[in-house]
Amino acid sequence: MAKYVFAESVRYLKGVGPSRADALSQFGVETYRDLLHYYPRRYLDHSNVSQVIHLDTQGEMVTIIGVVHGVEVVKGRNRQRLEVLIRDDWNGRLKLIWFKGFKWIQKALVPGYRIAFTGEVSRFDKSWTMVHPDFDRLDEGGPQLSTGRITALYPGSTRLQGVGLSSRAFRKIVYQLIQSHGLKFPQVLPEWVEKKHNLLDGRVALRAIHFPKSHEEIEKARYRLKFEEFFFLQLLLHHTKKKRAERTGIRLNGQGVRYRQFINEVLPFELTQGQKDALKTIEEDMLSGYPMYRMLQGDVGCGKTVVAVAALILVADSRFQGVFMAPTEVLAEQQYASLSQYLEPLGIKVGLLIGGQRKRVREQVLAEIASGEIDIVAGTHAVFQEQVKFKKLALAVVDEQHRFGVEQRASLVAKGENPHVLMMSATPIPRSLSLTMYGDLSMTTIRDLPKGRKRIITRLLRESRRSEMEAIVLEQLRQGRQAYIVYPQVDESEKSDLKNAEAGFLAWQRLHQKDKVGLVHGKMKSQEKEAVMARFKSGQVQVLVATTVIEVGVDASEATVIVIEHAERFGLSQLHQLRGRVGRSNHQSYCILMAEWRQSLESKERLEVIERTTDGFEISEADLKLRGAGDLFGTRQSGMPELRIAEIPGDTPILEQAQQAVRDLWERDQDLALPQHQAMHTYFETFILARMEGYARTG
Numbered sequence: 284m285a286k287y288v289f290a291e292s293v294r295y296l297k298g299v300g301p302s303r304a305d306a307l308s309q310f311g312v313e314t315y316r317d318l319l320h321y322y323p324r325r326y327l328d329h330s331n332v333s334q335v336i337h338l339d340t341q342g343e344m345v346t347i348i349g350v351v352h353g354v355e356v357v358k359g360r361n362r363q364r365l366e367v368l369i370r371d372d373w374n375g376r377l378k379l380i381w382f383k384g385f386k387w388i389q390k391a392l393v394p395g396y397r398i399a400f401t402g403e404v405s406r407f408d409k410s411w412t413m414v415h416p417d418f419d420r421l422d423e424g425g426p427q428l429s430t431g432r433i434t435a436l437y438p439g440s441t442r443l444q445g446v447g448l449s450s451r452a453f454r455k456i457v458y459q460l461i462q463s464h465g466l467k468f469p470q471v472l473p474e475w476v477e478k479k480h481n482l483l484d485g486r487v488a489l490r491a492i493h494f495p496k497s498h499e500e501i502e503k504a505r506y507r508l509k510f511e512e513f514f515f516l517q518l519l520l521h522h523t524k525k526k527r528a529e530r531t532g533i534r535l536n537g538q539g540v541r542y543r544q545f546i547n548e549v550l551p552f553e554l555t556q557g558q559k560d561a562l563k564t565i566e567e568d569m570l571s572g573y574p575m576y577r578m579l580q581g582d583v584g585c586g587k588t589v590v591a592v593a594a595l596i597l598v599a600d601s602r603f604q605g606v607f608m609a610p611t612e613v614l615a616e617q618q619y620a621s622l623s624q625y626l627e628p629l630g631i632k633v634g635l636l637i638g639g640q641r642k643r644v645r646e647q648v649l650a651e652i653a654s655g656e657i658d659i660v661a662g663t664h665a666v667f668q669e670q671v672k673f674k675k676l677a678l679a680v681v682d683e684q685h686r687f688g689v690e691q692r693a694s695l696v697a698k699g700e701n702p703h704v705l706m707m708s709a710t711p712i713p714r715s716l717s718l719t720m721y722g723d724l725s726m727t728t729i730r731d732l733p734k735g736r737k738r739i740i741t742r743l744l745r746e747s748r749r750s751e752m753e754a755i756v757l758e759q760l761r762q763g764r765q766a767y768i769v770y771p772q773v774d775e776s777e778k779s780d781l782k783n784a785e786a787g788f789l790a791w792q793r794l795h796q797k798d799k800v801g802l803v804h805g806k807m808k809s810q811e812k813e814a815v816m817a818r819f820k821s822g823q824v825q826v827l828v829a830t831t832v833i834e835v836g837v838d839a840s841e842a843t844v845i846v847i848e849h850a851e852r853f854g855l856s857q858l859h860q861l862r863g864r865v866g867r868s869n870h871q872s873y874c875i876l877m878a879e880w881r882q883s884l885e886s887k888e889r890l891e892v893i894e895r896t897t898d899g900f901e902i903s904e905a906d907l908k909l910r911g912a913g914d915l916f917g918t919r920q921s922g923m924p925e926l927r928i929a930e931i932p933g934d935t936p937i938l939e940q941a942q943q944a945v946r947d948l949w950e951r952d953q954d955l956a957l958p959q960h961q962a963m964h965t966y967f968e969t970f971i972l973a974r975m976e977g978y979a980r981t982g
């Protein structure tokens with residue numbers, strides 16, 4: 284049988300050859316499909332090019348076409364720079380400056396070449412300049428590669444040139460491929476889907492995205508290709524969910540004696556309706572005989588941890604084991620402490636497994652996990668390691684799940700026979716993202732907060748108003764409450780952060796009683812950290828100066844004020860998390876953001892969101908808008924297929940269309956067995972499923 288055309292290697296395409304094939308593979312381009320899906324990032328519209336003589340606004344993004352005149356390395360005071368002088372068709376001169384990558388730029392910008400440069404212009408030494416512009420050699424001679432006035436420009440074009448591939452060379456290769464094989468490209472979406480959703484034909488879309496005839500055509504092609512991307516992602520999620528449901532899961536025997544005792548007698552409060560509903564669902568899942576794969580989400584402080592603890596007791600009641608995974612050692616230890624406090628009186632044995640333990644302790648814990656003596660393990664990623672063998676693991680609770688990689692989750696799941704998995708997200712997940720990333724999970728959302736909680740008062744203060752902040756904190760301390768003073772993370776490159784935190788520590792020792800002020804930061808040994816945290820929890824320490832080690836999960840209900848220093852350096856969800864450290868009781872709580880935000884409009888926007896609302900759902904939507912889905916919620920490490928053209932949240936309406944299409948498909952043909960679905964089936968198996976093994980394993 285002939286090889287599937289999309290899966291053919293680009294190596295043997297005309298104009299590629301071994302060295303270019305290697306270069307392409309650095310960009311993830313191995314097959315025809317990879318090449319076709321290496322979408323243009325922008326288009327150069329030749330009717331829309333500026334002239335140097337008409338430039339008048341600093342910072343404006345423009346495209347200038349010009350001929351390279353001179354290329355020169357200039358010795359600056361601190362470092363060298365590469366200066367390239369070009370002239371446009373009206374004899375305007377523009378200076379281009381680079382501070383790195385001289386070697387390949389000199390190779391690419393040969394005097395006499397005609398090139399389009401795109402970048403921000405600025406006025407410098409009386410002439411117009413661009414620093415690190417994107418550029419693209421224009422096609423002259425050879426085949427007519429741009430079908431009209433519009434030319435595709437590819438992402439990473441500067442890096443592409445570095446490996447000897449200009450956008451021009453790249454276009455040529457794509458052109459060859461579409462010329463020679465375009466008619467053989469399979470139709471990956473069934474006709475009924477294309478019709479119903481009014482989509483451009485797949486082959487036309489691929490041609491048009493690379494060689495558009497008009498802007499309208501680009502729009503249609505983009506819509507079609509985004510739809511296709513979302514479609515297969517949704518299909519993958521449906522498929523994964525189905526596969527998981529086909530396996531047998533551990534069935535608890537449903538005794539739940541200590542579980543009821545915990546809820547009715549041990550807990551000092553009544554569960555909220557949201558907590559009760561969540562627990563009921565989880566209980567049903569674990570009695571169903573199918574493996575649970577559920578995400579429990581809800582705003583900070585809504586009481587997810589209690590729900591997880593109750594679920595673990597239910598597991599212990601059935602004589603199975605459970606594990607509670609936390610993202611940091613501090614949190615794992617804290618979880619261990621509170622689990623022990625709740626569970627030991629019920630006769631449930633809790634163990635702790637973290638990286639920094641002494642060998643003897645560790646071996647003992649490992650032995651007791653293997654023998655089944657330990658019922659519930661609190662731990663960090665140390666639990667993922669191979670030596671850890673459970674006697675009969677039935678439930679894995681993964682707290683702050685986005686902090687764990689997909690590999691780690693997979694190896695945890697491999698430890699039992701399809702244990703139930705309960706993930707908890709500290710920050711609510713925006714709907715658009717949950718559809719793309721977590722569509723295969725069952726979702727439970729707790730929407731209420733424990734009764735009597737007061738809205739936290741948030742204030743944004745500049746340095747000049749530091750004394751106001753101090754007054755608020757001191758008043759809370761006088762009332763016997765506790766305070767967090769938080770500094771940005773201490774890491775290797777930021778020595779000054781540690782200094783700041785230490786200076787803050789000394790300052791608070793002067794402002795308040797010396798021995799009631801503690802310091803905790805990421806550079807301390809875990810035992811030292813633990814000791815300080817314990818003194819804070821017990822109330823001996825009243826003011827805790829900390830770097831972001833306290834970010835998630837720390838629970839001290841007498842803490843009523845949190846001061847965030849350099850708040851402009853924190854992300855939105857981090858700020859929300861941090862604020863969630865207070866307001867955990869019925870006392871009025873305060874969050875004070877100390878910030879200088881003149882520097883950046885974006886950070887000002889962020890701080891204003893935090894000041895305006897305490898609703899985690901609203902905040903995470905805003906976060907998604909400000910940052911994009913890329914590094915949010917660890918999308919990159921999630922193991923899901925990367926989105927190459929579609930964007931979240933911008934393309935949510937297209938996502939919803941694609942989701943509808945997959946639901947329609949699912950009603951008719953879950954096995955993709957109908958003849959009209961054959962092409963789609965092949966494509967799905969070859970490109971989506973085969974590459975998703977890592978992901979599929981987590982189920």
Ligand code: ADP
Binds near residue numbers: 587
């Ligand atoms: P989350 O993990 O969702 O941020 P936690 O589980 O840490 O929240 O709970 C926050 C605080 O609220 C804890 O101190 C917890 O003991 C308390 N809490 C949880 N549920 C209730 C409830 N139903 N009523 C009163 N307090 C509660």
Ligand code: MG
Binds near residue numbers: 587588
């Ligand atoms: Mg929590």
